[in-house]
Amino acid sequence: MLRSYFIIAWRNLLRNKVYSCINISGLAVGLAACALLMLFVQEELSYDRFHLQAEQIYRVALESGSGDRIAKSAQTPFSMAAALENAFPEIAQTTQLVPYMSGGDVLIASGEKRFYEKEKRVLVVDRDFLEVFTFPLQRGDSRTALEKPNTAVITREMAVKYFGQEEPLGKTFHLPAVGKAFEVTGVLGEVPGNSHLQFDFLLTYDYLASFRGMGDWAKHSVHAYLYVVLQKGASAEALEGKLAGFHQGYEGAYKTDLFRPYLQPLTDIHLYSHLRNELGTNRQVKDLYLFGLIAFLILLVACINYMNLATAQHAQRAREVGVRKVLGADKGMLIRQFTGESLLFSLLALVLAAVLMELAAPLFNALWGKELSVDYRSWSTWLALIGVTGLVGILSGSYPAFFLSAFQPTRILQGKIGEGGRSGLFRKVLVVVQFVISTTFLLATLIVYSQRDFIKDRQLGYEVEQVIVIPTAGNIGNWNLSTIKSEFSKGPHVLKVSSASMLPGTELSWGISYELQSAERGSETVRLPTLFVDADFIEMMDIELVAGGNFTRDIGGDRESQFILNETALRQLGNLASPLGAWLSYGLGPSREKGSGAVVGVAEDVHFESLHHAVGPLVFCVHPPGAVKTVNHLLVKVRPGEVGGSLEFLREKWEEMEPSYPFQYSFLDQNFAKLYREEERLTHLFGTFSLLAIFVSCLGLLGLSAFMVERRTKEIGIRKVLGSTASGIVLLLSGEFIRLVLLANLFAWPLAFFTMRGWLENFAYRIDLEPELFLAGSLIILGFAWGTTLYQAVRAALANPVEALRYE
Structure with a gap:
């Protein structure tokens, strides 16, 4: 039939x-x-499920604020890891990581080979990273590879890129920006595509230990991605209930209930987490x-x-x-x-x-x-x-x-x-x-x-056309920044040269904690995203000022900065009637070096981030002449139709002044287009x-x-x-x-x-x-x-x- x-x-x-x-x-x-x-x-549904402890791993995230001013971040203060381990026996293990903080591409050198690597592909981790996450090594021992400071685990692709067919274990590479050498102690295969952690380098870096040991949570700007492994049988919901308010007992922590840590299951991050400062773009x-x-x-x-x-x-x-x-x-x-x-x-x-x-x-x-x-x-x-x-x-x-x-x-x-x-x-x-x-x-x-x-066609509030971006990876010191700008400005088709810590189109972080002193309200602490620039940035980008004036090159003292707030930042500060002259003080890093200065102007709101986000608060800051500058990108504006000739000129000048660093460039408008x-x-x-x-x-x-x-x-x-x-x-x-x-x-x-x-x-x-x-x-x-x-x-x-x- x-x-x-x-x-x-x-x-x-x-x-x-x-x-x-x-x-x-x-x-x-x-x-x-x-x-x-x-x-x-x-x-997409399989993300992060290959880890042996996937069901026990959670990321700690932060929520702050109230009402319509709630901010959520995937990062936590560095000191929180030790505090959590000591306070809660339900936590079996923690690990922290942070992208190498260059603000841009990272220059890595090995012998004659020098390449720029993406910042978020270079992770600084602690010794427990490979015990918490399952990334098997092809070479080396995962139990000991990250035990010592200034060691590194790299992917097989990077091993071939920097060392060819030679045995990579025991080889070293350098980060010229900080003068550090790292020994390769492990090599892993390709990182699975269904991992929200994507990297080429895992570095152990001794300076992070100083952050981890700091008791003051509020003032330093370094935040990390914190993951915890719960004991078998421990309830994540019960632990999350205990997290509320535990931080208030620590020196310098946020003395408010508006600061709320909470847990995110590892396997939910890729599809359900859309916070500030994510390591990458997650799927909805x-x-x-x-x-x-x-x-x-x-x-x-x-x-x-x-x-x-x-x-x-x-x-x-x-x-x-x-x-x-x-x-x-x-x-x-x-x-x-x-x-x-x-x-x-x-x-x-x-x-x-x-x-x-x-x-x-x-x-x-x-x-x-x-x-x-x-x-x-x-x-x-x-x-x-x-x-x-x-x-x-x-x-x-x-x-x-x-x-x-x-x-x-x-x-x-x-x-x-x-x-x-x-x-x-x-x-x-x-x-x-x-x-x-x-x-x-x-x-x-x-x-x-x-x-x-x-x-694509919406006006951003500043010019992105005809702007060439040259990454510096933090390698340009104070002594030659002005020289490079001066030499670049001699180009026949160069209109303006400036520098910045971040590029327009970059997601803004939670920012820096400032102490604001004003005639109206006295002293108060505020946290504002900050872009470190030079005095030519506002003019070069053609950003309109609605009050006050532009930065001046004549700054009062070695520790005095200048600030321009955008309109949203001014509103967040309570719409000060007289913002000009208000005094901002801040501290950066474990050295607690402080800077301070006056607000000299108010800029109109511009779309610094993608149009997925409404315009947020932003502070433009110019460092004083004697301060260490955060210069991760040089921006060169050229005449229309003269990009090719200008690039050749810039390349020649760069190789004359910075022969040790590769010349690399991109275009600001193309960088912005990648956001979409x-x-x-x-x-x-x-x-x-x-x-x-x-x-x-x-x-x-x-x-x-x-x-x-x-x-x-x-x-x-x-x-x-x-x-x-x-x-x-x-x-x-x-x-x-x-x-x-x-x-x-x-x-x-x-x-x-x-x-x-x-x-x-x-x-x-x-x-x-x-x-x-x-x-x-x-x-x-x-x-x-x-x-x-x-x-x-x-x-x-x-x-x-x-x-x-x-x-x-």
């Missing part, structure tokens, strides 16, 4: 090659798209819901294609059903036969889907920075693929199977099977559902494109899958319209004989489908509106959802639908009616 079903299914497939190809192609595209997206979702869990929904909808569109085309062929299959029933086949046997046919189509589609996946995976991986692949050697992979394929086959074939098996043999053999009202209505409903999905995808794509263009990489990816994702949905929908519409034209051949012939024009026939045939697409748009508009309005809430500054966007999307969809049905309608309208009525 099964053999008979298979033979019939195969013959039916060959008999209707065009429609079989349409069905298989649609299902294959749906399966391939679904598989790729599900691989992505699986990868709702993105995974979105990806899962897209996968389901693409597959649904493909299944609808199969249902529509299978039921549209009912007249051709009716006699087969009638004969089988007369010969004794019952309804169950017919259901199994037609379901088996749909499973055969699905299995053939799976083969084509595997090919499509292999072709599309490199493009998908390049877009999302992943290394996704299907492991065909795994039984679980085959079970998943066959399971999904079988489910698709059963679902897509279920309605046609029940519909066709319900035919009455007497009516069939009497030729009384027509376009059945229920089946015709159901097909129309399915077409509407297909185009609701396709139109929603297209509208979402247009909205994402519009938002992307909006944030996720939006670029979503734009490509929505664009691709909206095209896929439209392609599959139109593929089905093409097959359906061909069947409808074939079924109405005689009607068209009679209409032409009675005087109908070709244009009238075209409108008759295509108009039915166009009406269905228009109806689909009525459902798609509110669906897209409410869905994308939620997505736009991720941005502090966003577009309005104007009717023009929705009208444009509807016209595009109508154009695709019209073009798909037009060919069949025109062919039928131009056919000779004699051919249709020859045998009547």
Whole structure:
């Protein structure tokens, strides 16, 4: 019996090659798209679960403030680790880490090899890091590799980069900025892509011990990422309840209940943590819901294609059903036969889907920075693929199977099977559902494109065009900063040179604790994000001042700084009536060196961070001449059209003055554009899958319209004989489908509106959802639908009616 079903299914497939190809192609595209997206979702859900103690590890985060002024940070004061271990027996172990604090790229040297590495890829850790986290070493002993100060564990890639094929253990490399040498004591393989900790270097650095031992939590600016391992059986909820207020017993800690430590499960960080000072950009869990929904909808569109085309062929299959029933086949046997046919189509589609996946995976991986692949050697992979394929086959074939098996043999053999009202209505409903999905995808794509263009074109409040950024990694001392600026300024096309501790577009930290002294309120402590710049920064970036004046080069004393507040910082200070002249004092580092100075101006609010965030408080600070400067980036503004020549000039000057350091550069506008990489990816994702949905929908519409034209051949012939024009026939045939697409748009508009309005809430500054966007999307969809049905309608309208009525 099964053999008979298979033979019939195969013959039916060959008999209707065009429609079989349409069905298989649609299902294959749906399966391939679904598989790729599900691989992505699986990868995202697996973050940090490979650690042996993953379920016991928590990160300590901080929340402060109240009302609408709540701030959350992924970092804690360095001294908190020891305090937690001493205070709570539930904590078995702690470990702390902090990116190497260069404020930019880190210069690392080994012999003649010198390279800049990304700051967040160089982590300063304590000795317990490799005991808490599971990063197996290929070389060295993980139990002792980080025991001593000034040792390092590096990845295999870095070992080859700096030491070639030589044995890396025992080799040393230098950080020229601080004059420190580090001995390589361990080499690990590639850090798993599904780890929120991404690094190339793990350094033990003796200066961190001085921070860890400090009792004063509030004044120094060094904060670390703190992870705790709970004892087996310990309750994280119970421990979190005890954390409230425990810090108030420590010298210099925040004497307020508004400072609240809390715990984050390690495995939740990637999808649920979106705090200040995250180590990297985490995914939003709702993105995974979105990806899962897209996968389901693409597959649904493909299944609808199969249902529509299978039921549209009912007249051709009716006699087969009638004969089988007369010969004794019952309804169950017919259901199994037609379901088996749909499973055969699905299995053939799976083969084509595997090919499509292999072709599309490199493009998908390049877009999302992943290394996704299907492991065909795994039984679980085959079970998943066959399971999904079988489910698709059963679902897509279920309605046609029940519909066709319900035919009455007497009516069939009497030729009384027509376009059945229920089946015709159901097909129309399915077409509407297909185009609701396709139109929603297209509208979402247009909205994402519009938002992307909006944030790219929005005025930031300062100039980012024609600005060359040269990283210094903190290597330029006081003695030659002015010399370098002076030499760079001699360039024929150089307009201005400045320096800064951070680049515009960098996420602002919690900032520095200041003691504010003003005539209005006396003395108080405030914490404000701070950007250390030189006196030319405000002018070069063309930032408007709303009160006071710019920085001056004539600063009063060796320890006096100058400050310019932005408008939001001024509001956070309570809108001082007379901010100019207010005195700010601060302390940096374990040496407790203090600086102080007066507020000389107030700048308008500018978008220093990405437009995902509202403008926050910001202090621009110029150090006095005798102070150690925090210079991580040189900024050079050049004339439009003269970038190439200016770069050659800057390179020559740099190699004359700083021959020991590689010349490296980027462009400020390009750096800022990288902040919206996720939006670029979503734009490509929505664009691709909206095209896929439209392609599959139109593929089905093409097959359906061909069947409808074939079924109405005689009607068209009679209409032409009675005087109908070709244009009238075209409108008759295509108009039915166009009406269905228009109806689909009525459902798609509110669906897209409410869905994308939620997505736009991720941005502090966003577009309005104007009717023009929705009208444009509807016209595009109508154009695709019209073009798909037009060919069949025109062919039928131009056919000779004699051919249709020859045998009547």
